[in-house]
Amino acid sequence: MDYQRYIDWADDRIVDDSRKVVVAFLLVTVVFSAGLGSVSTSAGTSQFTSDLPAEEALERINTEFSPAFSPDTGSTQLIQRENNVLSKQGLLRMLRSQHRLEQHDSLRVTSSSSAASIVAQQLDPEATTTEQQIYAVESATGSDIDAAVQRAADEDSQFTSLLSEDFNRKSASASATIGVVNHEVPAGISSGSGQGGSSPLTSIQQQAEFTVSSAGQGTITVFGSGIVADEFSNVITDSLILTVPAAVLFILFFLTIAYRDLADMALGLVSLFMAVVWTFGFMGLAGIAFSQMLIAVPPLLLAVGIDFGIHAVNRYREEREDGESIETSMRITTDQLLVAFFIVTGTTVIGFAANLTSSLPPIQDFGYVASIGITFTFLIFGVFLPAAKVELDRLRQRYPIPTFSETPLGSEGSALGGVLRGGVVIADRAPVIFLLIVLVTTAGAGYYATGVSTSFTQKDFLPPEESPDFVESLPEPFAPSDYTVTGVLNYLEDNFATTQSSQTTIYVEGPMRQDSALEQMYRAGDDPPESFVREDGRADSTSIVTVIQDRAESDPEFRRMVERNDRNDNGVPDDNLGEIYDYLLDSSSRSEALNYITEDYRSARVVYTVESDASDSEITEDTRTVAEDFRYEATATGSVVVFQAVADLIFESAIQSLALALAGASVFLVIIYTVLEGRPSLGLVNIVPVVVTVALLAGTMRLLSIPFNALTATMLAITIGLGVDYSVHVTHRFADEFAINDLQTALDRTVRGTGGALLSSMLTTVFGIGVLGLAVFPAIGQFGILTALSIAYAFLASLLVLPSTIIVWDRVFNAERSFRDLLSLSGGRKPSPVDGDD
Template structure:
């Protein structure tokens, strides 16, 4: 294939039509900038659950079973703390807070409840309104209140779920209690299992917070999904405000060292800005929302863009240093680097596009946007930047534009050049021994990495409970917001047993009029799995069966109806089920029945209580086994099951994308080196340091206890993309140098020339992206740490491991007796010229 004519055509356009090229790219930038205003946001956990069977079942459960799961209502929690929240004064504080919220029309309160309300009704059973309940408590003595608290604990199961686990019946005391406020939300709220980035409840709960605080109820805190949603957004914004300035400072610092010329650095920064505008403008025009996953895209574009920019300018300076003119120097530069940039872009795009195989939409969006962004980066830095550099240096010949330095990094007579050739020194002496040691380390890291945990929970998206002191002392606008969600969530988990125990739901689809329908539900509770709570040897559950049994226990007429249709006398009707259902729906038990049976009798839900200490994976596995026991179609669902399903998909996506990225990049590199050099085996050599990098990073993730979560799931594919970037520059430069020099000289010229650019790129991106570790959003911090490590590992393996790989590659492909030469543990002893193709 005669690819050179295409490269020559591109060289001509860049050099001869440089001004036209620059203007064209600026116009395209304006076009893409129009899409920046159309970018929407999508945050939180809900974006990751779309399309999963468990999530779809959960949404159907929430849609079909009302009124408890009605999609047009929302709940707010009132968390009360104190020495004794069941004392007379504390009960009145809670009731008055409820009353103030009920009186606030904008809050659309449809009902309130609390332990205080229950106690008040034990004092005065006729006290149906909050105002009447306040009067009941005000007129009661302390001993009467204590007695009412004990009666409430004995007679009302809801009471014990609303008081903390340290409730003392004897002293009628507890340190915390919950109040519940129900709001009508005309626009509806999400009924899915995930937490969205915005919520109609946010403004309502903010108003409720102000209302309660302004009344002086300092011991009562307002909490709910709307406040959680607001903090989801705030933590991302605060993280960017904190890290972006630091990243800019580091990037400018190291770019100034790499370029050592203000005008050249300005060109590089303009190109970086264009890459960001093109990518995010494309997102806006394509209607792709910005999510937490896409926070990773700007650092990636910076990493690849900085690398391309430094390489382009550094390679151009190498030619200029030899006295070559502007046009000819740029032709030589682009003739070589366009090919290298194309290889890097191809393999990097493959690495990111591997995420398109994920079943999670945010991961697919990340893969697609990252691949598009890297493609844009290739054109901007491969075409625009060289053309702009030609224009700049042409203007320098006409006008007194300051030039500070045009010396390339890593030149032969520099101290840096001597340091960079450390990998060549190893390759000269003991390449095989070094690679055997590398193989052992890589294998060990890979085996160790198999223990990486997987996580998916709301906690992945929340700030830490306490920020570092130095973060809290930052002045505006860098000071982060005050976060309460993590503290409140931890408090609820610590204080309330009801929040520690979980639930697993089975969504059953089938003709519930069929005689065996209720017996199926009842038998499913026999011999429950270990993670399910047991009551009298059966699984603790609520369903239409338990609603029927509860109604039968207090309604003689209904009990007789059940007994007439109960063939085996187990309290579960077997015949005339539609008649049984109609009786329930015409009674006061209608709402409770519709919590577990759809109105068309085509589906039902069964809710099982699970052990507090059981892991999500164990609960999910057991729930799925129970669902399989149903004859009707049954799906295990609920928050625990949905989140575990997402966690499983995250791990599956990480492994799958890693395999596809490695395989795809290897095939691409083999093919491209066959086309370019007639040496397909160079592609295999190119992949070796990438494999080492991936293994080292995966092992580091386990060592640092960083799990695969919604943000870090793509790290292995990203590492392939960035690792190939570094190794391709070395391999492609080496292949070019081998046309004119012997093996050692070619390696030496490669690491001195390309290694200098790689060092500048590595330092800039490691520090520029590494500052994400300062983010108050933990997942962003983890991503920053891992990305910086992957770049550092890619640099080290490209300059330390790859030279030895290339020496061994040369022994195998350029020798009449490759095995004999391979077993020679020493380095090369004679200059070796490449052959025309692989043996």
């Protein structure tokens, strides 16, 4: 394929029409900037859980098992912590907080409950309002209250569930309790398991915090989904405010060293700015919301853009130092680098686009936006920056624009050039031995990496419980918000036995009037799996079956109806189920029954209690196993099951995108080097350092206890995209040098010419992206650390591993080599280059 004519056409436009090119790119920037104002945000876990079968089942449960035409509701938790929340003063603080909230019409309180309310009703069964309950406690003595607490613990199972695990019946004491306030809220509150970036409860709960602060005297914390949603949103803004300035400082520092010229650095920064504007402007025009996942896109654009910019300017300076004119120098530069940039862009896009195969929409969006952004970066740094550089140097010839340095990095004879030759020295002396060591290390790291865990929890999207001291001491506007959610969640998990993970649910769809409907529901609890709590050898559960059994115990007429229709005398009716349900829905048990069966008798739910120490994966697997025992269509659901399903998809996405990215990049490189150089095997040579980089990074994830989560799951595919960047520059430069020089000279000129630019690019992006480790969003911090490590690994592998790989490649594909030379463990003199692969 005669690709050179396309390169020559691009060279002509860049050199001969440089001013038109610059103006055209600036106009496009203006167009894309119009989309910046349309970029919306999306935060939280709800973006990951949508469209999952378990999540859809949970949403249907929350929609169907509620009274028809009822308003949306939400709840606020009042978490009280003090020496003894069951003391007289402790009970009054909770009750007065409930009462104050009930008095505010804007809070739309429909009801409230607490351990204090239960104790008050033990003192005075007629105290049905909070105001009456306050009076009952105020009128009681300490011994009266202690006795009421003990009676409540014996008679009401809900009472102990509202108290911390250190509750002591004899002393009537506990260090913490939870009160619940229910609200009627505007339509639209989430009914699923995931938290979104906004909630109708946010303003309600923020106002409730202010209201409770005086009544609770600092002992009561207001908590709920609105507070969580607010922190989900704030964590993105705070992360950007904290990390972007630090990244800019590092980037400016290293770019100053790399360019050593103010005007050239300004061109590089303008190009980086344009790449970001194009990408985010495209998002706004395309209607793609900015989410936590997409926080990683700007650093990736900077990583590739910085690399492209430094390479373009450094390669141009090499030609200028040899005495070539502006036009000739830029033609030689773009003639070579446009091809290299195209190869890098192709492989990087393949690495990012591999995430499009994920079943999770946020990961798909990340792959799509990152691919588009890298393509924009190629156009800006491959065409705009060279054209702008030509215009700049032409202006320098006419006007006294200061020029500080035009010397390329890593030039021959420099100290840096000597350091960069380390990989060439190894390749010359013992390439095979070195590659064997690398092979063993890579295999070991890969095997070790198989133990990397997978995580998907709300905490992945929240700041840590405590920020580092230096972050807390930062002045405004860099100081992060006062985050409390993670600390509260940890406290609830550590001090209360009843959490979301104590239950799991099965959603059943089928004709519930059919005679066998209740029997199959009942038998599903026989011989329950290990993670399910057992009661009398059966799974501890609540369902329409338990509602029927409870009603039968207190209602003689209903009990006789059940007995008439119970063929095997197990307390579960087998016949005339429609009549059984009709009786329940016409009785005082109606609301309870509708919690477990729909009014059309077409679906039901069964809630199982699970062991508190069971893992999410065990609960999910066991729930799915029980669901399979139903003859009707049954779906395992609940928050634990939904989040575990996402975690499973995250791991699946990571492995699938890795395989696709590696295979796609390999095929692409083989094809491109066949077309460009007539050497398909150079494409495989190009992949060797990338495989080493991926294995080292995956092993590091396990070593640092960083799991595959919503963001880090993309890292392996991204590493291929970024890793190929470094190895392509070395391999492509080597191919050009090898066409006119012997092997040793070609390698030496390659690492000196390209290695310096790679080092500058590596240091700039490692520190520029590494500052994401400061982010208050933990997943972003982990992503920043891993991205920085992947770039450092890619740089080292390209300069240390690739030279030895090229030596061995030459031995394998050089027909003039003997078999003895192929097996030689050392280096030695190399013959002249061959024309192509055999």
